[in-house]
Amino acid sequence: MSADLLPIATSREAGRMAWAALAGRRGTLVVALLMFALSGLAGVVAPLAFGEIVNAVTDSAADAAGVVWWSAAAVVIAAAVEFVATTASVTYLARAGQPALAQIREDVLDRALHLDHQRVERAGAGDLLSRVGDDVRVLSESLNEVFPLLMRSVVAIVFTGAGMFALDWRLGLAGLAALPFYVFGLRWYLPRSGPFYRAERVANGERAEALVTAIHGSGTLRAYGLGSRHAARVADTSWRAASLTLRVWDLLNRFGQRSNRSELIGLLLILGTGFFAVRGDLGAPATVGAVTAAALLFHRLFNPIGVVLMVFDEVQSAGASLTRLAGVATLPPAPVPDGVVTPGAPAVRLDGIGHAYVEDRWVLEDVTLDVGPGQRVAVVGTTGAGKSTLGQIVAGRIVPTAGGITVGDRPLAEVLAHRGESLPVALVTQETHVFAGTVRDNLTLAAPTADDERLWAVLDRLGAAGWVRGLGAGDRSGLDHHIGDGGSLLTPAQAQHLALARVDLAAPGVVVLDEATAEAGSAGARQLERAAGLVTDGRTTLTIAHRLTQAETADRVLVMEHGRVIESGTHAELLDLDGVYASLWSAWKS
Template identity: 45%
Template sequence: MSERPTDNDERPTEKRETPTLLPVATPARTRAAVAELVRPQRRLALGALTVMVASTAVGLLVQPLLGRIVDLAADRGSAAADAITTTALLLVAVAVAQGVSTGFGLSLISRLGETTLARLRERFVERALGLPLERVEKAGAGDLTARVTADVSLIADAVRSALPEFARSLLTIVLTFGALAVLDWRFLLAALVAVPIQVVTARWYVARAVPLYARQRVAGSAQQQQLLDTVGGGSTVRSFRLEREHTERVTERSGSLVALMMQGVRLVLGFYSRLHVAEYLGLAAILATGCWMVDAGLASIGTATAAALYFHSLFAPVNAALVLLDDAQSATAGLARLVGVTDLPPAQAPARPAATGEVDVIVRGVGHSYRPGHPVLSGVDLTVRAGERVALVGASGAGKTTLARLVAGIQQPAEGTVLVGGVPPAELGAAGAGRTIALLTQETHVFAGPLADDLRLARADATDDELRSALQQVDALDWAEALPEGLRTVVGDGGHRLDGAQTQALALARLVLADPPLVILDEATAEAGSAGARALEKAVARAVDGRTALIVAHRLSQAATADRIVVMDTGRIVETGTHDELKAARGPYAALWDAWSDTRSPGAS
């Protein structure tokens, strides 16, 4: 009677519903959210803008100084040679001043961007952690995972590279057009020949890039979700011979993403080709205007040279600004997905206070399904008395995990009522439910850091003696103190690796520290071997002593020690009683016990 629960534990052969993805913010709301994040840093933003304007203005002195050198060289006098030297020194001074001011300005912009990004991350994590697990599961773990990894990484790259470069390029463009007007308004008109093509190109690109990148993000989430389902549920996939179906799904999702990526490549190539046409038309217009003005005596050769250099210097910033639209559109799509989560309403405050003493569990007429017409639970009635330890047993797909999740408040029943201490779990709120109910599964996470800090996640003010007492209660103190630095040993990623039994013992010690009145264990000893499982079963018994406990039993030996056993089959309770009573009744439980006992052998799990 060995089974591994997965998200599909109750419905392994059914097709999934289409995920209800988490919301994506509109462009207007995304802009408003950015403004809200930047508003507290108005002074920093103004300072960065001022420094960058000054730096760009200083840099624009290079072209007229070079034009001056051209005019002086044309005079060929001795005085001209001295003037050229002086002008060259001015060019050096301009280069130094621009370099220093640009570095300072870019550092201010980077600081502004990083601070804003940090605030966005904090808001996103806060809201994501407050989402009901049912909402996250409906969207699929891949959706939230893609937002917190790929989207955040994309935005971070944009903030660190694209944002400073875009700001610098935009200022250069605006001030360079102003400098052309100062030289002569006719040079400005000639330069503007390229603008209509650039504007049309930008509009053409944005109109196609925004929806394309949004579809790419969604396709990436779908691919990631499918990979998580296929790899994470590998045992179930193999058990039901679904390898070919899941491989086809992965191929289909990956093919859709590749097609969208290639569409993006073609879009970018068309974008570049249009930009090149604009550049050469504009430069031709400037050169023709300069030749005409010099020939007509309206401008010197140096002035015409400065105008041509000004326009040529626009190639890099204009192209950079327009090319950065590629990064900007991709980052904007990711930003909209983050803002969509941060705009979700916060969890409601608990309508009723959390239970502080012993609690009972009452389940009345509960029915539940993951898709219409395919019930997982039907007419379930169950009462767990305060302080009672009840084990749920049954074949895979019987409905045990679903019932446990409904009692834990992770999901709401489609029919009937679930009461914990007389209160529906949903009405306790996230904080109240956390103080009242503890759910332990086989998937326990070890957070990176000292073991003591990991334990204090359950109770931040716990003393070292209380940590040791909790470990002692679950028979984990000996191995914990035997670690290289005892409770100060760094565990988790990059630290000391704990085995499956130790990880579950750590979860049980957290449970003791949290001290909730109701404990729900869903296959909590499934990852351990036989010897480790027996030790964990004893630790579980001590950890839940004095609490109301609902245990989804992985091993019937664990169920046999419960105060009462509830046998489930196809979503219904078919038998209930003590181990001895059910064995004597020779019903479904006795058949399960006999089959389980026959498969037992030394070292078997």
């Protein structure tokens, strides 16, 4: 297992998390357990009734017909009670479990969204995606299908065993004598299967990581002719996960053979004991009806015991998923220092910033910068100069390896920790996501209390109102129009327009634009450039400039190379310097 994967909680920690999630729903859980118990009690009526019928017939009782009718009525009534109790038990279990599972999902997602950017990078996106995707799915399926089946089976085993002892203690002991054979089967299976299930969940995460990387980087892989190499990696991780699953199924089949052998031994023990008990060789004679009922009760245990044994793989898989989710949910939150958010458009100071994604391989070195309140600074340079890393650090997405950042008179970490309902620093990149929902939903993410009047005012000011009004028709138009997955697909420029509108609604004091107007070469270029200018007006802004026209209008321009600032000044000053910036500008204009 890679040391960089996100942590996995212990079984005890996962249990505490699950129990805490059930807070306020434990009364509903108790009702579910009582219904399971009633269902199990009703289930033993039929074998006992058949035993009474056998006794009445073999003894040629005068009221044998009456016994048959009363027994049949008891079986019908018990079946109805069992049906109602089973339905109620599953319903109440869902009412207790589904909200608890939803709480766990929310806790995991909340912590995942606040994980340190570098920590996620080290673990790989696949590890996190498999936890919030595959592991949540496994738990949900277990809660809906496995746990109700397991509870019914356990209750049936308990009541059936009690029923056998109530018939005749000798028959009860004979049935109990089969228990060691089941235990031996479990002792063989559990130590072998547990590690496989844990390894399977990790392998699924590695497979997801390989697939995500291949999909997101498909263009680059094709451009450099690396497609076949990465396809081999995907195939390797996929086969590793599949081979682990095959080995688990092999173990499960061999375990099933041991379970069937235990059933055969148990039934032979009961029938053999019953034979000698009816003959009177074991003390007081037993009735044929009692032996019949005991055999039917033990036969009735085949399915419940088989379920308990067979769902151990599901239980272990669900347990592994729960510990992986708890590993994320129980990560300690970032410390929240005392203080308040710096209001307005604050000054930003970078003091000796340095950063290395890999130890001793610095992508930024000794970057010191003062950005005055409301000032616009553009950062230019060749690819790999460290521009985007600098922007991510200023936005608080990456914690620098060296140096510190202050916003106003407070460290950036304190400002972000006390953001409250306001957004102190906003980051807009070229990769803008459109959330599935209405246009209104996408906008109010940044300002939940904003009414339609404010939304239209922002859209109109940024020049987006026209195309938003043109979306859809009737009562599904404009702000009510569905976009994203399952709705209309926006153009990249429109998606960027919405992203800029969200920033304007959030009203941050500091804005970082990392190629946020990269679609300005398409239709609507001037509108997108104008919108970015309006959003940053009056706000302290750091622009990672891919178009030197953005640098031309900035208050100051930084030129970066190999992770260092090599030139700094206004557009005019840098042209007069006739250095790197002047060369870039000349190439841009030509």
